[in-house]
Amino acid sequence: MLAALVERWRPETHTFVLPISEVTVTLEDVAHIFGLPIDGEPVSGWTDSSSEFVQSQGIAIFGREPSVSHNAKSYIKLGWVRRIRDAEPLDTEESIRRYVRCQIFCLLGSTLFTDKSTAYAHAKYPPRQR
Template sequence: MIRGFHPLLAALVERWRPETHTFVLPVGEVTVTLEDVTHIFGLPIDGEPVSGWTDSSSDFVQSQSMAIFGRQPMLNRNSKSYIKLGWVRSIRDEEPLDTEESIRRYVRCQIFCLLGSTLFTDKSTAYAHAKYLPLLRNFERIHTYSWGSACLAHIYRALCRASRYDTKEMDGPLNLLFVWA
């Protein structure tokens, strides 16, 4: 949570209507749109969907990490399908940037960190789900995905979850929500 924004977030969640994916305000109903995502984050909204088959086995995470980062992460038994962003940042910071492959590895690390810390955050903001790794494998295709559509779907889902009476915290791209508001 961004310091000082809790009252704004609470007010928005209180006015969120999951049935229509809109905020009901005194001036009418409004919502975050694909156009907003494009303007705020500069993400593409056209292209291939951000989807795919997810394998949460440790073998999958290890092999995908090896292909993307050139190293295998230490996996926690409780969160085996999540990769610690601190580990990815340390790989990124250690890259020598002297070959084309090391530059690609650096960029993949940076993109994965952005996915986990900005676009598809969880409540801890310390981990990112391994399901995004296959999307980063083919370097030439990364830009062809509709990252903006996936980000918008993620904020809608996070708002729907947060609007439940028993929810105390919210995850998701809160920077998008705060800038939009």
């Protein structure tokens, strides 16, 4: 299905041309798919990328201290996140949430906001706890 959509994408109009009509992904679609709010104040500004912040966020979000890049302390290794995700037992609500947070972080770091190495993602991308 993905290959079919890629073939039907028209970059000049930012739409998918389907046999029935043209369609596009809207902000409302994003809200339904990801459960993200589309109203309210925009998210902007600087993020804290200190080692202490990265470590504390890693423990809060992934349940353990993250493995960061030695060159850039604000980048978390995607392989480490994948190992955590794959080791989750999925037997409690918290372990399911941790699995989903890991999956979202991997998606953001490897698909949407990739760097040249594709092995690291910036620490500002982990989903925040609510």
